Structures are given as structure tokens and as C-alpha cells.
Amino acid sequence: MELSEETDVSQVNLIQPNGEPFGQRDVATGAQQVSFEIGTSYTPGEYRVLALEGEETVQESALSVQPDLSIMEMGIGKNQPEEMWDSSSDKISKEAFVSVENQGNGPDAITQLLFIGDVPYPSGDEGTNYDENDDVSGIYDPEEDSEVDEVVIEPGEQLTLYSYRSPFAFVRGEGTSCESEEQTGSFEVILETRVGTNRVSNTYSIHYSASEEFDNCEITISEG
Template identity: 95%
Template sequence: MTRDTPPISRRTALRTVAGAALTTLAGCMNTNESSGTPSNGSPSQNDQGPLQRVAVDGTTVVVELSEDTDVSQVNLIQPNGELFGQRDVATGAQQVSFEIGTSYAPGEYRVLALEGEETVQESALSVQPNLSIVEMGIGKNQPEKMWNSSSDKISKEAFVSVENQGNGPDAITQLLFIGDVPYPSDEEGTNYDENDDVSGIYDPEEDTEVDEVVIEPGEQLTLYSYRSPFAFVRGEGTSCESEEQTGSFEVIIETRVGTNRVSNTYSIHYSASEEFDNCEITISED
């Protein structure tokens, strides 16, 4: 943290954590036992063979079959070659599904259509989340973005918009603020960054801290902080001073399936104040 006038020593050591979202292929099926992805990224349709469509819907792999199929069983094979699951196909059925949840191994899956013990068609499906942080802000500065714009609590909290551009679901298990924020998530503040049992994510509907938030393929959602990263606490983190200060911090989301950690870095500016908790904060993305 530095003042805009003569520099001062940082009160906190900014820990830089590399986070990168994996770029993934959209899942689809084709007619030649290999995956194929149309230019628009949507699942392709198949007019030949029993496998008409293979895609991820929410946290489920859905397999649609032709109307006159003789397929008796559909198997889903994991990227490591092991069987994920198998579904018997009832007479007249045109769809089976596999619930993959948010504990699956990302990568290329294979769907096998069987007549008896013979594989009559195979399709490949890439299942991979791709999360990114789209926007973040402070409740005090943007109350209209919070769950309740009239609550005093929102002034100390933050919102973070996250998008999943991949074609696999994921679970966000932790929301962290590391660096020159007033009350960071590490040992300079709330000290939960190494605690897997604490998410730091608030659910307005449940009015409590939740263990995780599931984000489906193509979904964009807003996370809310729970442990007041923008609250001024004397002797903790960064407080207001008589001269302006500038610094930086990271917003980090921990995930279960994808890259495990995705982050964005932001610049932060504190206005001058004679009171430790009465300055204005502005932020901008680096």
C-alpha cells in the first residue's frame, strides 16, 4: 500500500496467486465415433445411427436416441477409460441420462450405444468448465448490485459476477479477497483462506454462509461476500490514514472441478481521512 504523497511501507504482503481458467471445447456428438463441435459451440444433431444427440444439461449428461433404435444399453466412459455408468434402455425410450454432479473428472468422455454386447455407435463428449470473473464491486459504492440495497451490512460486503463459458458444471467453494482491502481473507484479516470449511459466500435466500455454489454450463451468477472484506477493523488489514493511499488486491474463487483457482487483480484507492474508518474507496480492474 502506498500513499499518493511520499510512499509508506506496506502493512500487508500481497500474495500473488496465479489463476487461469481453462479454455474448453463445447460438447457434442457426431456420426463417426469422434467428437465434433459446430462453429457456434452448440451440440450437433445426428440423422444417422441411434445416437441423435449427446450434450451436458446442467449437471447431467443427456443422450437422445433415434425413434426406431434397437439399442439396449448406453455406457458412459470416463477420460481415464473407466466406466462412469451404464443405463438400460427400455423399449420405446428415446433418452437416458447420467448425473455427473460437480465431483467428476473433466476431460473427454465417450458414449457407447450397445445392442446386446455389441457396440453399434460411439460418440465423444468434452466435459470441461471454464470459469471467469466478469465483474466485482463494493456494496457501499453499488448498493443496487447487492441483495438488499437498504441494509447497512451491504456497505462492508462485495459482489462478484462469475461466468461459466465451458460445457461442464462446477462448484465454487470459496470466495477470497487477498491484499490491500480493509479486512482481507488471510492472516491480516478474517484468516479463512486456508480453511476449506469456510467459503466466505453469502446466500441471501438462506440468509447464511453456504458451503458452495453450483454454476452450470453457460450460466452467469453473482456471488456475495459473507465476511465483510470492506469493513474497517482497527489493527487489521488496511485502515484510512491522513494521506491518500493506493494498492492492489486479488479476488479469488476456489473451484472443485476446473482449474481449482481463478483470480482477477484490482487496484484500490483510499481517500485521505483523519478517522481510521471514514474514507472513500474506489477500485478498478488492472
């Protein structure tokens, strides 16, 4: 928050959308900027900024803070290995990447990556069954080589998520298996988030080629 050189300000208060104080900052003489760290546990909406000199409010402004997440692209590691964390790894063939952008002006935390519907090994009760388990994210961190609790996305940032629970692995008796005739279906990619609308999703069409083996068909996906 920038302060006017012409205005004497000793304190800046930030008020949440519900009218409760979020925090306050004392302003040193000559300072022209103060900042608040809101993290990813804040309430989105309109915040009020009050600049005070002593007990008197000398300036007031409103600031809307709201994340706006969109799924830009998704794909399967087997089909697009160049988009994965390691194009030479066998593991990536069963995993997916999802490109996400935050077009809002507030940060958010993505807490789950879900694949629901006609995928080989969905996140629901016909597959890995973690969609109702808030303690399981389904998000892989290549740097840690493990599943992470959440991924923070800042305003204006675009990042790539990787699946951890192998949604495109063929498992006998689970999800969708290959058949002797071609198959079509649909599925949703869902992001559970902490701050924004709590859920961001895109729907995709999926096509399976014919195969005499339950795990040997080719998969094609398209948006919509």
C-alpha cells in the same frame, strides 16, 4: 444423449477420461434419449459414450465436459448498493458482490470466495484468515441468511456471489486502514472451485482517499 431412431440400442455406457466406467443406462424400447447426472464431483475431460445392443457396441462418440468460469464484475456494497441483496441494509456497505459466468459445458461448485491483498479486511492472515480453511466459504446466501458451503453454477449460467466475511470493513490493526494521505494498492478476488482449474482469479487496483480517521476514507476499485 440423443439416440438414432434407426439404431437398436439396449444400453448406453459412459466412460470417464481415465477409462473407468462412470455409469450405464438401460434403454427402453422406443426411447430416443438417455441422461447421466454428473454432479460436481466428476473429472473434467473427454468422455466416451458407448451405445450397445447386447454385448456389441453399435455406436460410439466422444463428449468433452469442462466448466469454464470467469469473474465478470465485482464491486463494493457501499459504492453499488443496487447490486446487493438489500440496498437499504447497513450490512452491505462492508460486503462485496462478484458476478460469475460459466462459459463451459459442465457444472462446477464454487467453494470459496477470497479477497487477498490491499483490502481493509482481507481473507488472509492480516484479516479473517480463512483462506487456508476449506470449511469456510466466505459466501453469503441471502435466502438462508447464512454462510453456505458452496454454490453450484451450471453450464451457461451467470450468477452473483455475495461476501460474508466483510472484506471492506475497516478493523483497527487489521488489513488496510485509512491514512492522512491517499493510498493505492491491489488485491485479488479468488474463487476456489471443485471441478475446473480449482482456482479462478481477477486482479483489481484499489484507491483510498485521504482521511484523518482510520475508517472514514472512500474506496475506489478498477480492474487490472
